Amino acid sequence: MLKKLFTPFEYIDKKVLYAVAGFQVLLLALAWGFLVPEKTFFPRLPEVIHAWGEMWKNGLFYHLYKTLSLCLTATVISILFSCIVSYSSVIPFFRPIANFFTKLRYNPIQGFTLFLTTATGGGRNLQITLLVIFMSFYFITALMSVIDSIPEEDYYRRKAMKMSRWQILWKVVIKDRADFLIEVIRQNLSITFMMIVSVEAMDKSQGGLGALLVDTNRALNFPKIFALQLTILFIGILLDTVLKYFFSQFPANKKRSA
Amino acid sequence: MNVYSEHNCLIEINHLGVQYGDKVILRDIGNDAIPFRVNDVKREGMLQGQIVAILGRSGRGKSTLFRNLAGIEKPSSGRIIIPMTFDGTEYKNIAEGDVGFVQQTFPLSRNQSVYEMLQDAVAMGDHKEPADKIIDEYLREWGLTAQKNQYANQLSGGQRQRVAIIEQLLCSHFFIVLDEPFSGLDVKNIEEVKDAIQKLTSSSEINTVLFSTHNIELAVSIADSIYLVGYEKDEQGNFKEGGTLLTHYDLKKMGIAWTPYSKEHIDIAEKLKKKMLDS
Numbered sequence: 001m002l003k004k005l006f007t008p009f010e011y012i013d014k015k016v017l018y019a020v021a022g023f024q025v026l027l028l029a030l031a032w033g034f035l036v037p038e039k040t041f042f043p044r045l046p047e048v049i050h051a052w053g054e055m056w057k058n059g060l061f062y063h064l065y066k067t068l069s070l071c072l073t074a075t076v077i078s079i080l081f082s083c084i085v086s087y088s089s090v091i092p093f094f095r096p097i098a099n100f101f102t103k104l105r106y107n108p109i110q111g112f113t114l115f116l117t118t119a120t121g122g123g124r125n126l127q128i129t130l131l132v133i134f135m136s137f138y139f140i141t142a143l144m145s146v147i148d149s150i151p152e153e154d155y156y157r158r159k160a161m162k163m164s165r166w167q168i169l170w171k172v173v174i175k176d177r178a179d180f181l182i183e184v185i186r187q188n189l190s191i192t193f194m195m196i197v198s199v200e201a202m203d204k205s206q207g208g209l210g211a212l213l214v215d216t217n218r219a220l221n222f223p224k225i226f227a228l229q230l231t232i233l234f235i236g237i238l239l240d241t242v243l244k245y246f247f248s249q250f251p252a253n254k255k256r257s258a
Numbered sequence: 259m260n261v262y263s264e265h266n267c268l269i270e271i272n273h274l275g276v277q278y279g280d281k282v283i284l285r286d287i288g289n290d291a292i293p294f295r296v297n298d299v300k301r302e303g304m305l306q307g308q309i310v311a312i313l314g315r316s317g318r319g320k321s322t323l324f325r326n327l328a329g330i331e332k333p334s335s336g337r338i339i340i341p342m343t344f345d346g347t348e349y350k351n352i353a354e355g356d357v358g359f360v361q362q363t364f365p366l367s368r369n370q371s372v373y374e375m376l377q378d379a380v381a382m383g384d385h386k387e388p389a390d391k392i393i394d395e396y397l398r399e400w401g402l403t404a405q406k407n408q409y410a411n412q413l414s415g416g417q418r419q420r421v422a423i424i425e426q427l428l429c430s431h432f433f434i435v436l437d438e439p440f441s442g443l444d445v446k447n448i449e450e451v452k453d454a455i456q457k458l459t460s461s462s463e464i465n466t467v468l469f470s471t472h473n474i475e476l477a478v479s480i481a482d483s484i485y486l487v488g489y490e491k492d493e494q495g496n497f498k499e500g501g502t503l504l505t506h507y508d509l510k511k512m513g514i515a516w517t518p519y520s521k522e523h524i525d526i527a528e529k530l531k532k533k534m535l536d537s
Contacts, residue, residue, distance in 0.1 A: 151363070153365040154365050156325065156328070156359060156361060157361065157366075157422075157425075159328075159330050159354050160328050160330065160354070160355065160358060160359035160426060160429075161355065161378070161379060161425070161426070161429045162354070162355030162382050163382060171367075171378070176367050176368050178369070179368075179369065250368075250369050251368070251369050251370075251371070251411070252369050252409065252410070254409075
């Protein structure tokens with residue numbers, strides 16, 4: 001078994017893999033708990049846990065709520081917008097517009113922040129607008145890639161069934177590939193999490209984990225910084241797992257029982 | 259010898275050509291030398307549909323021809339006609355949705371159960387009876403009752419094939435084209451698809467199945483008419499561009515359609531094989 005674990009392409013039972021992952025996490029925690037010297041910039045595990053407890057008492061939940069609500073609002077708006085742009089790309093007139101949006105992800109947003117601050121009035125609206133714009137470029141790119149990879153045979157099948165072009169758009173592109181939409185959100189949500197800190201830092205009065213992290217950074221409070229980083233990471237992993245679960249519940253992604 | 263008679267034309271291809279840009283894919287299919295015409299065959303005391311096999315090496319334009327036969331692609335020249343009424347008085351150019359099209363990969367919906375897919379198909383057809391009743395009847399007839407609530411990824415190759423066929427049938431088609439229905443199937447699945455084709459053509463006189471295959475013996479054993487598509491050679495022995503009809507065997511006229519596989523079938527298979535290798 002041990003040899004198999006270190007041999008490429010060997011099949012390992014899922015339970016064993018979970019045990020291996022658990023062992024690795026334990027090893028990391030032990031190393032962090034016992035091997036990090038006391039007087040160093042790198043915070044020790046007990047210090048991080050203590051810092052997390054302190055922050056929880058001082059309103060971490062509020063910031064958590066603020067971040068998640070911002071993330072949710074921006075994701076919903078962005079997905080709606082991205083769906084409209086991406087699905088309309090099968091209509092020839094709108095194809096160039098959708099293509100143009102995919103290219104915009106190379107454009108740094110920093111140059112537009114002043115304009116957007118003026119346009120949105122700053123605050124929460126600015127944060128949502130920035131996230132929506134950024135996320136949409138990535139969502140549109142990923143969704144268009146899903147649409148482009150639909151085999152022509154799927155369209156032929158529906159055409160042979162006398163379906164209208166609009167019915168085909170609904171049946172083949174939208175309905176039959178709704179699970180891919182969830183997968184696109186899951187794969188691109190990490191970008192939101194990477195951006196959320198910068199976006200929340202733009203207006204700290206709105207609160208959120210990003211604002212908290214910037215303040216903590218300034219104070220050079222390393223245990224708190226680590227505690228916040230880990231909180232953001234765990235929330236990201238949790239959302240990733242939930243979305244993965246929803247994706248797996250679609251019939252096309254369920255494993256064959258026989 | 260089986261006694262039969264031929265009646266109205268059901269499908270005819272006239273000088274069909276397909277070209278993508280400068281590239282010629284199909285050339286003059288259905289000309290005076292080798293016409294492509296499927297007539298309504300009648301045999302006394304039984305329902306006899308038509309089974310037409312189209313053979314040819316890979317890359318000779320069979321799939322393109324089938325997309326044209328399904329009305330999904332428009333030819334660059336020529337036309338394919340089918341009857342508007344089955345009394346042989348009025349004909350029209352084939353259009354999208356006139357012919358059921360079962361593709362080589364048997365594409366099905368990813369997230370719909372067999373029942374849901376067939377519901378869609380019933381909705382697109384012209385049925386008077388309730389969808390539930392029609393679907394249950396078809397599923398029973400085609401041995402798929404147990405798969406009613408299963409999804410595409412839970413079906414075997416043969417089951418997928420049958421669902422794909424029923425789906426196209428439910429859209430009220432008399433004509434069905436099957437692009438390489440035997441490719442990638444195991445022995446049992448091949449028998450299932452053979453049975454499906456025979457079932458289809460024995461349920462209505464007008465029902466017509468056109469299928470393509472690389473399996474010459476199989477084509478000879480179930481078809482009543484066989485066309486070979488390939489590249490013609492010029493005087494110098496070079497291949498001409500674009501696939502065309504090279505030969506036609508009418509097994510009905512030869513007296514070996516609907517009969518058990520015999521030496522005559524083997525002879526024809528051999529001739530076809532030689533011709534195919536040279537095309």
